[in-house]
Amino acid sequence: MLNMALLMYVVRRNFTSAAMLFLIILELSVVGIIVFGVHVNYVDGVLTEFRFFNHDVMESGYAYFTGIFLKSLAVIIHYFVVFFFLAGFSSLAYEFLESGKTELLLVRPVTRAGLFVSTLSGTAVSLAWNLLVFAALLAGIVSAKTGSIVLGPFVYGSTLFALELMLYAGITWSLVLLLKSSTWSTGIMIVYYLLVDGMLSRRASPDLFGGVVARFVSVLRTVLPHPTQLTALSTEAFFDLSPPFSYTGSEFVRALIFCLLLTAFSIRGFRKKEF
């Protein structure tokens, strides 16, 4: 019941907002660009071609550049929307954990753990949405490359991306709870991850923060190629699904365990919090 009530709040709070609607339309148009392979061809500033799924057009001249540009723009917008959603839902969760509103929830027949998990499900809505969009985006890329939908990378990439978002959401949540409840356990978990996991990941990345943060940076590097690299960027390279979208099995498991531990410790801290 709590879940339903909170979800009602989340949906109303977000989807009645004009800004959120605008972002959804923006996101859908991005998906449209990618999935339907809308390519335009300009010659001397004049639109000469506007086609769907015309892969050949991308291989030449302005059209190639336009294709790359559109895809880069699409991915950038997508990430912008992703983080807007994540930030939105996290702030929503924070709002619910604000003293006045939290009191009114906690005096009702809900457990603290239940409240924690339910508000977390607000973030899950965000994750589900982004998983859907990213799956479509990836399918579009793969389809444009091969001419047919390939389910393998579609599922693989989407799952990894969802995991990545869960990591961000978990960390955001833990920070929110750390600020709200000052639980030692949450702090220790974050320090553990940043230091221990960071050191373990040094082999792959010299960055202190290793795993998550380095991965985020590498995602940005991928979607934001240096201008000098842009012309040299081949279609093959752009469609390559290697890092940042690949994880080793142990990284995958480690990240998952971290997420679960973080959630468990955060719930533990939340149960002891006084309002």
Add this chain to the structure above:
Amino acid sequence: MSDVVIKVENVTKIYQQNRASQIVALDNVSLSVGSGEVFALLGLNGAGKTTLVKILLGLRFPTKGSVSVMREAPLNSAVKRNIGYLPETVEFPGDMNGKDVLRLYGLISGLSGKELEKRIGEVIDLLDLEGVWQRKVKTYSKGMLVRLGLAQAVIHNPKLLFLDEPTEGLDPSGRRKVRNLIRELAADSCTVFLNSHTLSEVEMVADRIGILHKGKLVVTGGLTELMPDNQQYFVLVGQQPELAKNYTVEKRPDGWQLVARDGQELARLLEELRSAQIVVQSIYPAKTTLEDVFFKYVGEGGDA
């Protein structure tokens, strides 16, 4: 006392600020509240009233001692199902309208379907939210927020209601409605635990009071017990009296006020006034107010 609904035993709450300093918010407090009672907890700001209410609601935990609500721990779900709460500072999701807020809290309280819609209609009517329920909560005035807060507190027909400053921010008409609501709820066997420092309001609705001062419960008792009918009488005369016996005389804007400590003294005083040919303007019994009781235990400057 009827069935005990709230039992507080030797509760101490200490807030540790840092290693060197701590605040004792509650100091060995014990009290009980019976079913259907309107109990008011009084005290100056910072006396520990809100802390005690939050401990009873399971939002804070006692450092020492124990509390039971309806014979169970406050965190028990069955207990929570029967509790309503109006916090001192009422906050709701600003982008929702009043009706959606009630629907949200009604749902979480276990209501659903037609029953929920029926109760929403009833509390909207009860608390005069008819003209405003469709507006976003962020546009509400303080008074409207308090009324909406009361509506969410009673939407699930609780058996125990905690109200923290329920008339704060309300106009006289709103205050009267809240008083009536409290009395109606009590008549329906709902126990009301009131936190307030509006003594005149408390005097009109409470059955029993407790006064908290600097974390200690300095007195508890029924209003009739703490405010007994006073035997004193005030006699107002139009000119300065020169009488044989010494009475307490006080100059007032409308004359001089004399105090007779009992009925016999009043009779003597009236006789003397008649002999002195001084016209009596009015005679009225002195009544101890809750304010008198409060300051007796707390002291004028809160330094008792």
